[in-house]
Amino acid sequence: MLGSIRELIGASIAALQTRLELFSADAQEAGWRLAAIIVYGLVALFCLFVGTVLLALLVIVAFWDRSPTLAVGLLSAFFLAASAICTVLAVGYTRVRPALFAATLATLQRDREALAARRGAAATRPDTGVATDRDAEQRL
Numbered sequence: 122m123l124g125s126i127r128e129l130i131g132a133s134i135a136a137l138q139t140r141l142e143l144f145s146a147d148a149q150e151a152g153w154r155l156a157a158i159i160v161y162g163l164v165a166l167f168c169l170f171v172g173t174v175l176l177a178l179l180v181i182v183a184f185w186d187r188s189p190t191l192a193v194g195l196l197s198a199f200f201l202a203a204s205a206i207c208t209v210l211a212v213g214y215t216r217v218r219p220a221l222f223a224a225t226l227a228t229l230q231r232d233r234e235a236l237a238a239r240r241g242a243a244a245t246r247p248d249t250g251v252a253t254d255r256d257a258e259q260r261l
Contacts, residue, residue, distance in 0.1 A: 136232070144225045173200070 177196050184192035 140225065140229065143228060147225050
């Protein structure tokens with residue numbers, strides 16, 4: 122009996138270690154993904170800002186002799202519209218995101234279902250209707 126308890130504890134610790142390693146891998150992947158999104162996003166915003174300023178200056182200089190006020194007004198309207206569209210898209214992206222630790226949660230759910238199935242099978246013996254300690258040891 123003591124040997125089966127030791128085996129059960131050893132198997133439980135091994136399963137827990139596997140689950141923690143999976144959780145760690147999920148956490149590391151989520152962290153790297155977030156860091157990449159932040160870095161690429163900041164670089165993209167910087168480049169977009171520089172390009173936008175240069176383009177606006179080009180348009181204003183090109184139309185300086187004809188109608189500089191119209192050029193500035195049209196550029197302002199364009200940038201405000203682009204800002205509104207990007208805001209709507211950003212809000213949409215924040216609503217749809219992958220579940221954090223999805224692989225870990227799926228594995229834990231499978232473990233829970235497997236344990237529930239074992240408990241149901243260990244509830245009774247077919248010949249007497251009574252479960253014994255020896256039957257439980259044989260299943261482990």
